Amino acid sequence: MLFNSLDFIIFFVVVFTAYVWLPHRGQNILLLVASYFFYGCWDWRFLSLIALSTTVDFVASNGIYRSDDPQTRKRLLVFSIVINLGILGFFKYFNFFVDSATALLAGFGLETPRLNLHIILPVGISFYTFQSMSYTLDVYRGQLVPTRRFTDYALFVSLFTQLVAGPIERAKNLLSQVTSPRVVTWSGIQTGTWLFFWGLFKKVVIGDNLALLVDQVFGGSVAWNTGSVLLGIYAFALQIYCDFSAYSDMARGLGMYLGFNIMINFRNPYFALNPSELWRRWHISLSTWLRDYLYIPLGGNRRGPRRTYINLLLTMVLGGLWHGAAWTFVLWGAFHGGLLALHRWFQERWPPAPTLSWAGRGWRTLAMFHATCFGWLLFRANSMRDVTGMLKALLQPGWLPEFPGWIFQILLLALPLLGIQIRQERTQDPLAPLRLSLFPRIILYTFMLFMLVTYANTGSRAFIYFQF
Template identity: 45%
Template sequence: MSFISYPFLVLFAVVWLACWLLPFRFVNPFLLLASYVFYGWWDWRFLALLGFSSVVDFICGKLLDGGVAEERRSDVLAVSVVVNLGILALFKYFDFFIDSFCEVVATVGIEMPPPLLRLVLPIGISFYTFQTLSYTIDIYRRKMSSTCRFLDFLLYVSFFPQLVAGPIERATSLLPQILTPRKFDWEQISSGCQLALVGFFKKMVIADNLAPFIESVYGNGGASNGLAVVLATYAFAIQIYCDFSGYTDIARGVARMIGFELCQNFNLPYFATNPSDFWRRWHISLSTWIRDYLYVPLGGNRGGRFRVIRNLIITMFLAGLWHGARWNFVIWGLYHGLLLGIFAVIHDIRVKKQGTTGSHPPEPKLNRVGFWLSVLGFFHLTCLGWLIFRAESFASIVKLLRSVLEVWHWSLLNIDPNFVVRLALLGIPLILFQCYQFKRGDHEPWVGWSLTTRVVFYVVLFYGIVLLGSPERHEFIYFQF
């Protein structure tokens, strides 16, 4: 079930009434039922996988929390990791790696028909796999205790607002909210409704209206002039941000309206001045997950410069692979790993010149001109990454980059004027509003506006969705991950 559908509006209306009218002992079981209906709407068969992962990690959590001898705890954790990642690998990566292996051996003259399974990818499997894994890992690290309330744990794994595209919640944050009775708070409900409305506007008006033009450029394998590719890449940078952050806004708003507070997943990412700053702002729940459960265990910032770069590249390689079983995602991850490694070296050199000490020395402060030049420069490095991310194959990446570099072939004649107009009308107001948010240091500045200003703002958003929302519905981009 998608947020952008009438069945969801009906489901949420029922859920909202139940959350505030039923006695608390019935609320969580009802939320669990609603979450399974929400997920099973796509394909009820995938509920078995969701339930199986939940049962395995519930049992492993109990065993890790005093259920086995100390020397066996690592074995229990290994069961949780192998089961969860094994299911993820089978459904998401088996065909990819088998097909890639057969292509490699074919280059040396060995022809092998690939034994592909052609399994349908369960929606949201990457998100809930990481979420349930963090539970057992945190218990193993003794950062939390296991829960004995089975149904509440099932709800933690399947909580419908953030089940299929995040944010990836930690048990230390979401489980206490599930176990504690929620109080009706009109201000919380009102702010949640406002945030969800902003998310719907981002998705339906901005992201979906740009999608057809982006597809017209990227969908033909890069057979376009360079200017079209550049404009489509700028448009995709806006689309993927509004699509994904729009989903997060809806998820956080919906959860807030029923008494839950989900973690912030975006912090004005296109105001980043360097790759490290970008990953503190973009998909925060994933970047902190891979930091805490991959990068730090690999050694993190400990060791020499080479080890730090190695850890960054391995981590981002896996982050790229997490996004999907395609080589462009792997290359995108390696690209960001390389950017992070280069920045780490430059930062280390600057710190040594300044004589700064400490395990986490501060980044040098930039003046206003330096800041905006850094923002502009890194935005274009990010867009280069988006070109790799959006391309449909390695050959497409090469064609797209070649068309961009051949500036003498750029032409306005093949550019759809409607594309340029829509990009300007949708992109410029977004940029100006984000500059306002950045200056205020507030992600929800409308909360502090006067009543009249807020009413006008919400009316504009509502009628913008009704009148300007794309008639063609596009699934959220991150549903494929």
């Protein structure tokens, strides 16, 4: 069930109606059953995997907490990590590593039989695996007291509002809300409605329509030249932001209805001035996870500049690989790791000015946006061969291909998005549109509703990050 489908709306209305009449413990049981039903609708076979991951980390974390023996604690942690990464590695990376090894051996003239399993990637496995692992790691570090109620922990891992595409929540935020009584409030419903509606607008009106253009360009349906490739890159930059941030907004909105405060995952990332700021604004739950559980344990910036650059590069390469089993994602991660290392190198030699002029901020934002767009070419390309072909095409002058006029209408629809985000950026308030007076809010909602009805594609398109 997709958030932008009628099936999900009916499902949520039924769950919410029952939810408001139940006491706290009953609410948790209802949400757990609903979450497993929601996940099972994708493929019931996936339920065994999330149940296994949940059980392993629940048992391991409680064992770690009760044990005073360092070796026992470490063995339980290793057991948890091996099981979680083993499941993730098999379903997501088995064919990738086998194909890569086969190609490498073939390069040395060693022919090996091709082993390629027909593996279905479970929806959301990268998200809930990292969420569950962070819990065990926090318990091991002494930063968290584990819950002794299995159903509470199972709900923390599987809560349907953010199960399949994040944010990757931490137990300190989400589990503490699971274990505490929650209240459904009118203000929460108002805020939740805005977040869900805003996410639906970004997804259905902008993201899904731009996907038609992006698929044509990156799929090779149009001739590649400077104009077509640039248009495809800019369109994908807008598409992936509208698509992914839409899911996060809708997840937060649904959570508000149920009394949950799910973390903010995006803070206007295309306003970033530098690579470090970009990753404080984009997919915040993943970037902070990589920082806390990978970059810092590797040594962070505590072992000298050279080791810092290596740690940044390695962290981002693994972050790229987290997104998918393809060399394009590895290259995308290496590109961003290189940007972070280069930015740190510049900062060490030329400390940034305490304040920047309006023009200075504008130029830096524009430069960072285009660097990010270059990365999106690597991210979206279907193969390394396509990466090479599109990079070559950027050097070949050519006019824009003939796209339907509605494509450019959709690009114009990004202007309201830009206007809202400028207001959010100036006020540092993600809910700035809710602070508008009544008449401007009515105009905004009417416009968004009209565009939803006018530009909604027939059928529901899955969110991009479902494949990760």
